[in-house]
Amino acid sequence: MKNYIIKRLLLIPLTLLGILTINFFIVQLAPGGPVEHILAQYQGMNTDATSSLSSAAQMNMETSASKYQGARGVSEDLVKELEKQFGFDKPIHVRYFKMIKDYLFFDFGKSYYKDKSVGQLIVERMPVSISLGLWSTLIIYLVAIPLGIRKAVNDGSKMDIWSSFIVVLGSAIPVFLFAVFLIVFFAGGTYLQWFPLRGLTSDNWSELSAIGKLKDYFWHITLPVITMFIGGFASLTMLTKNSFLDEINKQYVLTAKAKGLNQHQVLYGHVFRNAMLIVIAGFPSLLIKMLFTGSLLVEVIFSLNGIGLLGYEAIITRDYSVIFGTLYIFALLGLVLKLISDLTYSLVDPRINFDKL
Secondary structure, three states: OHHHHHHHHHHHHHHHHHHHHHHHHHHHHOOOOHHHHHHHHHHHHOHHHHOOOOHHHHHOOOOOOOOOOOOOOOOHHHHHHHHHHHOOOOOHHHHHHHHHHHHHOOOOOEOOOOOOEHHHHHHHHHHHHHHHHHHHHHHHHHHHHHHHHHHHHOOOOHHHHHHHHHHHHHHHOOHHHHHHHHHHHHEOOOOOEOOOOOOOOOOOHHHOOHHHHHHHHHHHHHHHHHHHHHHHHHHHHHHHHHHHHHHHOOHHHHHHHHOOOOHHHHHHHHHHHHHHHHHHHOHHHHHHHHHHHOHHHHHHHOOOOOHHHHHHHHHHHOOHHHHHHHHHHHHHHHHHHHHHHHHHHHHHOOOOOOOOO
């Protein structure tokens, strides 16, 4: 197992290099960009976006042709100032190798618009996404696995039927629609005002005691976590049920019962270890989904400044520094979690040996 871990750790930098390389050149070739975004806003869509430019560049308003869309009516000096500010005055290969060199030392550069380093933005936003992701994933596993096991043991019973109805209903309702429903009924939308509408903490957070801060935190995070739980528990429940059903019908289960073992001994002494392998395999993807992808709409609806919202804002504004910085963190976490998943495979079933791979 030690050799496999070393191989996987050595492959992580190469995988990250491949991911960054492919995405870098795709983004460079894609239409639009930070220069076009600023020029469009400069032309009247949102003049506040040009406040970070030097005053000398903003004063040049002579008409000039340019390779950028939206540059009509803007001087060439302004375009060159924008290119220099965003680093596009350098050849593409120079920008690529500079990015790779900087990323080796986790230097993600500075955001184009927020006047902060990308690392600082990620550190500021990460706790929100981690809170949502970890609590949602924990609750999903605590509910979905026991429910899936019980559904498998009582397959075809009334309990299995009505719980399947709830599971299907939960998977059919879009996450954003369920979030709106919770806000309307429980966050002062129309009926009850039991929970706050936005944010992860109250305005007087610093003035609260330790217990008060803990209560305030869980008070704010309840509705977002419930929303993410509803969107994620259905697939894991059915995966657990089908996995256990497949194992329960195998010959070794009948043999164990014939030896006089009761249902609990058979289920958790033999079936559980084999059936849980496929559930464990899905853990990294579920955690990544909860941490970043799944939390995006929840962060927007509940006004939570997490990493998912940061990445979305960066894509909209063509903030390449933030895009590649968050991509790097997402990919690194995904690779590490996949390695952890493989190690967990061996812990659950010692017969699995990855050294031969």
